[in-house]
Amino acid sequence: MALMPGLQLNMGQQLKLTPQLQQSIKILQYSALEVQQTIAATLETNFMLEVEEERPDEDEEIIQTQQNADNEEFSLNLDKSEQEINIENVDTNTLSDDMDVDCNWDEVYSDVTAPSSSSGDSDEYVSAENYTSAEQSLHDKLYWQSDIYPWKGEQELIASFIIDEINDEGYLYTELSDILESILAKEPDLGLTMVDMETVLAIIQQFEPTGVGARSIQECLTLQLAQQKQTPFVVTAKYLVAENFEWLALHDFKRIKKVYGVNDEELEKIIRVIQSLDPRPGRIYASIQNEIITPDLKLTRVKNGFMVELNPDAFPRLSVNSAYIDIANSSSDNEQTRKIKEQLLEAKGLIKSIQSRGETLLRVGRYIVEKQARFFEEGEHFMQPMVLRDVAEYLELHESTISRATNQKYIQTPRGTFELKYFFSTGVAQYGNEDQSSISIKAYIKELISAEDPKKPLSDNKLMDLLEEKEISVARRTIAKYREALGIPSSSDRKKLNKFK
Template sequence: MALMPGLQINIGQQLKLTPQLQQSIKILQYSALEVQQTISTTLETNFMLELDEDGPDEAEEFDAADSEYEEEPINEASETELDIESSDTLSDDLQADYEWEEVYIDSPISNSIKSSNNDDYTAPENYTSAEVTLSEKLYWQSDIYSWSDSQEVIASYIIDDIDDEGYLKTPLEDIMASIQKNEPDLIISIADIEQVLFVIQQFEPTGVGARNLSECLILQLKALPQNPYVVTAIKIIEENFDLLSVRDYKRIKKIYLLNDEELMEVIHVIQALSPRPGREYSSTQGEIVIPDLKLYRSKDGFIVELNQDAFPRLTINSAYIDMAGSLGADNSDTKQIKEQLIEAKGLIKSIQSRGETLLRVGKYIIEKQARFFEEGEQAMQPMVLRDVAESLELHESTISRATNQKYMQTPRGTFELKYFFSTGVSQYGSDDQSAIAIKSHIKQLIEGEDPNKPLSDNKLMALLEEKDINVARRTIAKYREALHIPSSSERKKLNKFK
């Protein structure tokens, strides 16, 4: 059968995302810090976008002036050629770009955004002294040590391979191979590397350069003033570290002929050691969290609003619009101004849409979790993405984007919005309980238990039933493990040597 060209007509539906919608989705899923970075980058490349440093009053006056500009164009030629005022793409929404305060005026939860003091101020806790890294600390000690030429080279390779926690996890054979590859004239052996490593292990912080946990603890014990308990601790770690790891204290007492008091002293010596000696030189600056929403308590309840300090106020540079009006349509500058204007308006709309969505989600969370803000975690209600999506008539993916890496500052602290989402645990004949609330009850019961008689999972189940919380023992065990709380037998052993 011969193949011949032909034409076919097919009818079908296809969904395409406009560039503006794609940008809105991207801006919505950004964190506050990422939005700030996007704004900063756009300000550097788009001359139509600028910061609105005027207060609300000045902005309103500018809106009025802009409206006059729309009603009375500079000349007919500019109106016809550039078509800024009559274009469906640009004119209908131009005025809205400046009305930052009025975007959410219909929202019952926040009908205005308060003015803020934009004075530059840095809190004292944000001023930090210069930090010394672990590598710098080790190199400083190496520089003042009297190495031979070959030992100094070996020391530099070893220090480079020590991780941030102070451990040397690279095998000595690999270090020697690396040195031989990069320093072909240097003749060394494993014994030479071990000799240099022994010296580095005497550096501060004590325990640095260890190849495993037991070696790290032994290095620290050997640096302590020697007494019977320190000597016994060294022997236990060298000979029976596995028994110590599983807290098999009965066998330890039997092997080393210790009574309870002596074993307690030995355990206290070991517990005082640092399993990660390099941590003290790690960065101490906390992660910057910028809340997108702020929650206030008023006499009528709670009020939520956008964090006006999180984002700079944006506006359109009217000077370039006036300039475009005096240029011809064929002018390259006119086309560039139009492109930049579309981009600037699109960014402003995307940020406003993001804020509106966050306010709607924040309002729903406050209404649903009102008891949490009054009573704490134990009053947390079950809530899933589907509930919010159905209530706000949005897609679940939109709610997911609006809650991920978005934070709300509340009287109880700053929380990520997705923190308020929790699955419900079915109850027999009563309302479902939030998993977060159940975990909070378990944590509270364990914190108040008798150290000598820790509560078993069965006992926790019975105590929760007294609070009308009916969950299975395996569920309690799962939540307890999620809270990183050991079993009752493990807690009893730990409490014994506290």
């Protein structure tokens, strides 16, 4: 069969997303901060888009207008003789230097103490309490100590490579052999060995904070114990951590007492010494600045229940610059007009996408508040089971849309600020009762364990019985799963831990 070119006609259907729909999906997925960044970036490039500024309060305008009218009326009613005062005929001798006044000039603004400076202006003075100290990172602290240490030869270069590999918690997880290869790749003529690397690392491990540069938790605690005053309990703790650290992790206290020849009282003091150590020495230099969350929705209590509304800080009022609309509608077909039309189309598309995002979030938020009304009234014990499918079916939207509308979106409530995804939880079937939310069951488990006797912790079977008394039927393995999700140890481990609290 001969091969030859030909034409073939195929018909089919294909779903394509328009650029406007793609932008709406992307904006819906963004968090409030990302939306604000998108708006700021668009404002810099699109002159058609502008943010509507809030108008002054009308009441203040009325008050100011009334005050101006009163002042004008008062000035018109003044006696003519009082208005026409000839200051040239005033006898200056009648003004005494000893005139009684209620204050002196040096007493005015006495609470402001500006520094004496020939070049500085008192109006520009800023008090010391308005300044904050610069944050010092762990690497800044280590480099500062490295700069003042009397290194020999190429040790300072090795130290800089090692410090670069120490993470924010103070640990060195990169192998020294890999760091050595990196140094030799840049400086092949140095002739460094692993002995040089170990020597420099040992010096860095003496820097502050104590325990920095360790390659494991065991080494970190050993370094910290070596820096403490060597009492009998500290020495025993140092040998215990260095030789049999896994016994501590397994809470094998019986073997520890037998091997190290200590009784219960002495073991308790040794454990307290170890508990006083910091397994993350670099944490004290971590950034103390908290992430600022801008809630997309606000929930306020009203007379008949709750009201959900959009947060104006997360949804700025955008508009199109009216000065350029006439130019865009003109019939001229030059380059400037085409550019204005493109900018106008982009601005309208962004405004519409943000409005669509707000409408979707408002619908989802209202459904969540209606479904979880008892949570906002009485707490997480009354959280109702709810999944994405429930919201999607009620609002007649796709589950992916609900997922985008709840991911990284927050609502400010009288009980705190929560991510919308927090209110979604699976339900545990109950016999003859309504399904219980997993969040509600976890809240009950946490409450029961917090109120237990430290000497007799509640087992999972006992927790199951106590929940049955509250008409909550949960399997023991489910309780164990929820307990582990809450980060709560088993009853036997809690008993061992409580012994040394």
